[in-house]
Amino acid sequence: MSAKTLFEKVWDKHVVSQIQDGPSVIYIDRHFIHEVTSPQAFEGLRSRGIGVFRPDQTIATADHNVPTIDQHLPIKDKLSRLQVQKLTNNCQEFGLELYGLGHQYQGIVHVIGPELGITRPGMTIVCGDSHTSTHGAFGAIAFGIGTSEVEQVLATQCVLQPKPLSMKIEVDGPLASGVLSKDIILYVASKISTSGATGHFIEYTGSTIRGLSMEARMTICNMSIEMGARGGMIAPDDTTFEYLKGRKFGPHGVAWDYYLKQWKELYTDPDATFDASYKFDAADIVPMITYGTNPGMGMKITGRIPSGPDNQKALEYMGLTAGEQLLGKQINHVFIGSCTNSRIEDLRLVASLVKGKQKSPHVHAMVIPGSKQVEQQAKQEGLDQILEAAGFQLRQPGCSACLGMNEDKIPPGEYCVSTSNRNFEGRQGPGARTILASPLTAAATALAGCISDVREII
Amino acid sequence: MKSFNTITSTCVSMPAENVDTDQIIPARFLKATDREGFGDNLFRDWRFDAEGNPKPDFILNQTGVKGEVLIAGKNFGCGSSREHAAWALYDYGFRVVVSSFFADIFRNNALNNGLLPVQLPEDFIQDLFSALEQDPSLKATVDLTNQQFAILGSEKSSGFEINAHKKTCLLQGLDDIDYLINQRDQIIAYEQAGRKV
Ligand code: SF4
Numbered sequence: 001m002s003a004k005t006l007f008e009k010v011w012d013k014h015v016v017s018q019i020q021d022g023p024s025v026i027y028i029d030r031h032f033i034h035e036v037t038s039p040q041a042f043e044g045l046r047s048r049g050i051g052v053f054r055p056d057q058t059i060a061t062a063d064h065n066v067p068t069i070d071q072h073l074p075i076k077d078k079l080s081r082l083q084v085q086k087l088t089n090n091c092q093e094f095g096l097e098l099y100g101l102g103h104q105y106q107g108i109v110h111v112i113g114p115e116l117g118i119t120r121p122g123m124t125i126v127c128g129d130s131h132t133s134t135h136g137a138f139g140a141i142a143f144g145i146g147t148s149e150v151e152q153v154l155a156t157q158c159v160l161q162p163k164p165l166s167m168k169i170e171v172d173g174p175l176a177s178g179v180l181s182k183d184i185i186l187y188v189a190s191k192i193s194t195s196g197a198t199g200h201f202i203e204y205t206g207s208t209i210r211g212l213s214m215e216a217r218m219t220i221c222n223m224s225i226e227m228g229a230r231g232g233m234i235a236p237d238d239t240t241f242e243y244l245k246g247r248k249f250g251p252h253g254v255a256w257d258y259y260l261k262q263w264k265e266l267y268t269d270p271d272a273t274f275d276a277s278y279k280f281d282a283a284d285i286v287p288m289i290t291y292g293t294n295p296g297m298g299m300k301i302t303g304r305i306p307s308g309p310d311n312q313k314a315l316e317y318m319g320l321t322a323g324e325q326l327l328g329k330q331i332n333h334v335f336i337g338s339c340t341n342s343r344i345e346d347l348r349l350v351a352s353l354v355k356g357k358q359k360s361p362h363v364h365a366m367v368i369p370g371s372k373q374v375e376q377q378a379k380q381e382g383l384d385q386i387l388e389a390a391g392f393q394l395r396q397p398g399c400s401a402c403l404g405m406n407e408d409k410i411p412p413g414e415y416c417v418s419t420s421n422r423n424f425e426g427r428q429g430p431g432a433r434t435i436l437a438s439p440l441t442a443a444a445t446a447l448a449g450c451i452s453d454v455r456e457i458i
Numbered sequence: 459m460k461s462f463n464t465i466t467s468t469c470v471s472m473p474a475e476n477v478d479t480d481q482i483i484p485a486r487f488l489k490a491t492d493r494e495g496f497g498d499n500l501f502r503d504w505r506f507d508a509e510g511n512p513k514p515d516f517i518l519n520q521t522g523v524k525g526e527v528l529i530a531g532k533n534f535g536c537g538s539s540r541e542h543a544a545w546a547l548y549d550y551g552f553r554v555v556v557s558s559f560f561a562d563i564f565r566n567n568a569l570n571n572g573l574l575p576v577q578l579p580e581d582f583i584q585d586l587f588s589a590l591e592q593d594p595s596l597k598a599t600v601d602l603t604n605q606q607f608a609i610l611g612s613e614k615s616s617g618f619e620i621n622a623h624k625k626t627c628l629l630q631g632l633d634d635i636d637y638l639i640n641q642r643d644q645i646i647a648y649e650q651a652g653r654k655v
Pocket of ligand 1: 108109338398420
């Protein structure tokens with residue numbers, strides 16, 4: 001048998017049939033849905049007069065629209081309320097499991113899947129959300145789809161997909177203190193550009209990646225889409241298995257042994273080849289920030305904004321100039337959250353940095369846990385008290401200011417250092433200016449009141 | 459889905475690169491639960507100021523600019539998977555988007571909604587931008603059957619690639635979902651063969 005990549009092993013197993021000169025019919029093991037990209041898909045089923053083909057393989061949650069305070073009260077915004085209500089009605093009508101507002105498992109779809117053990121190695125996972133790539137950290141093929149495809153999965157448990165090209169991104173060596181996986185992926189994106197991986201599925205390898213926790217690996221895979229990739233994945237290993245053991249909906253007992261054996265086969269054969277390869281040295285990676293309006297426009301925190309005709313429009317929007325240094329720039333908003341960095345490990349890192357300190361008075365600092373379970377865990381560990389004593393507001397789970405569909409918006413023209421994944425124009429509210437960074441950089445910035453190099457305070 | 463064959467139309471020129479789906483339709487307009495009406499908010503924050511007044515500099519607000527063919531800079535449709543971006547473009551009246559490079563999810567979403575993404579060489583598109591700047595009334599013919607893009611009354615033309623399956627679907631107005639529903643027996647056979655994870 002010829003040598004295969006991790007991706008090919010999983011892909012081949014899920015091909016139901018192959019259309020000549022066309023896409024493959026790919027079987028989907030797990031399907032996540034949320035309130036924003038699903039209503040039209042259910043409407044489609046209704047107009048065709050069909051039901052959900054495999055209801056036990058779709059899991060729903062409300063995350064994009066939901067408020068992050070007073071979640072026990074009815075949602076104030078009428079349209080958001082209707083959309084969330086519609087999700088509830090649709091799940092009831094079609095017999096789907098829903099972790100809605102107030103449910104103990106509610107949270108950002110890419111946070112709850114892994115923490116509940118729904119996400120597993122070797123699976124195919126889709127969701128009407130581009131950051132579905134997050135689940136690739138477990139050695140799954142996970143990618144975002146549009147609403148028509150959501151309807152396809154609901155109706156047939158399959159999607160039509162052309163096989164993507166393959167790309168290997170290897171990072172080797174130890175990470176310096178204060179440098180997180182978010183810095184790795186912002187660094188890689190700055191090298192590859194916002195479109196450099198389009199048409200490809202990435203596998204991340206190398207000793208640096210192997211040394212990361214599952215949470216940190218999810219941050220990496222999460223941002224694959226920011227380089228245009230269909231998705232990104234990491235071969236499962238002991239770190240993965242350790243994380244999965246005992247998870248609520250994961251396999252237990254004999255089933256665990258059975259799956260574990262299969263998961264251990266999920267790696268790229270030594271002779272397998274990739275369509276494209278990149279190699280980076282962890283020694284070159286320092287805390288990163290972005291200066292522009294796509295995630296590929298990143299630089300070292302100590303760097304100066306590069307010049308170039310491509311930057312002009314972005315810098316105009318950001319109110320910045322080429323040659324400028326961002327270190328020391330006054331910042332009024334800090335957002336710690338989103339499916340990139342809202343897991344318990346992120347909150348622990350932030351809490352450990354800000355413990356016994358105070359945020360700068362002019363900074364509005366929000367911390368949004370990724371899920372109800374993360375929120376609970378943070379409280380159990382006393383992180384809520386540390387954060388609040390430092391002036392950081394710990395709110396309730398949801399996407400929040402990552403995309404500003406609820407009230408959590410950044411005012412026009414203001415800067416926000418954000419742990420989310422996109423700095424597009426208006427992403428955090430009309431006119432808002434987003435600077436992407438790691439949770440440590442964001443926390444250090446909130447303390448100092450200006451963009452800060454976390455290495456100077458640890 | 460409506461079928462697509464050939465159209466001839468004036469063009470709208472938008473040379474910006476990396477146009478992400480947050481620009482095409484900002485998140486705050488994604489609260490509708492049906493597919494209609496998104497065209498009103500297409501390119502919302504480029505098109506209108508905070509009070510809702512049209513920004514005169516934006517291409518769609520300039521007098522005489524209209525057409526079914528949008529010609530855009532490279533890496534069009536990157537970012538969020540929101541199909542609302544394709545709906546908004548279609549609802550506004552576009553039937554074709556031309557770029558030297560499309561983001562994957564957007565391309566799929568467009569094809570699933572009868573909006574044809576036409577990928578053409580970068581220098582050809584740069585040429586188009588200049589030609590349209592000189593004469594905004596130029597018309598393009600987009601012929602899906604023969605996979606040809608041409609500017610009427612000029613030598614400018616180029617072939618384009620499209621997946622054979624997607625081409626058939628568009629020409630016949632067939633959804634992927636119809637195809638998959640017809641495959642259900644095979645899907646059940648797949649499940650029964652125990653290949654599910
Ligand atoms: S947190 Fe942001 S990126 Fe993640 S799913 Fe929510 S809106 Fe999308």
